[in-house]
Amino acid sequence: MTTESGPPRARSDAPIYVLAAVAGIATGWADVTSNDLLFTALLVLMACMLLGLLRPRWPWRWVVVGMFIPLTELTAYLILTVKPTRAQVYGSFLAALPGIAGAYGGSLMRGVWDNLRRGK
Numbered sequence: 001m002t003t004e005s006g007p008p009r010a011r012s013d014a015p016i017y018v019l020a021a022v023a024g025i026a027t028g029w030a031d032v033t034s035n036d037l038l039f040t041a042l043l044v045l046m047a048c049m050l051l052g053l054l055r056p057r058w059p060w061r062w063v064v065v066g067m068f069i070p071l072t073e074l075t076a077y078l079i080l081t082v083k084p085t086r087a088q089v090y091g092s093f094l095a096a097l098p099g100i101a102g103a104y105g106g107s108l109m110r111g112v113w114d115n116l117r118r119g120k
Contacts, residue, residue: 016055017064019051019054020047020051020062021068023047023050023051024047024064024067024068024069024071024072025068025072026043027040027043027047027065027068027069028069028070028071028072028073028092029072030043031072031073031088032072032084035088037088037091037094037095040092041095042098044065044066044069044099044102045099045102047062047099047102048065048066048098048099048100048101048102048103048106049102049106049109051065051103051106052105052106052107052109053109054106056106056110056111059103059107060103060104061103062099063103065096065099066098066099067096069096070089070092070093073088073092
């Protein structure tokens with residue numbers, strides 16, 4: 001039997017941040033191609049909820065998914081011939097709001113799930 005005297009190893013969040021960046025870029029690309037803010041908000045909600053489930057501590061940090069949408073639109077504006085309208089640019093900043101609800105909802109669901117598993 002071996003015992004470690006140090007603190008338990010913390011899981012690295014680097015792969016989860018990469019997943020958040022990929023989800024944000026994919027959501028931004030979906031916003032550029034479809035020009036549908038409700039669909040974009042749903043994608044941000046789902047991605048942030050998944051990230052909140054995977055890492056429930058500090059759920060506010062998963063709103064970074066919504067920050068990639070304006071960056072993707074800027075990239076599309078500079079590189080492609082896609083020129084978003086002014087309303088689409090302002091709407092892309094508002095797409096981060098459902099991300100807040102999704103991240104905290106995922107964190108809450110993870111807490112409930114952990115409490116139910118612990119109760120058995």
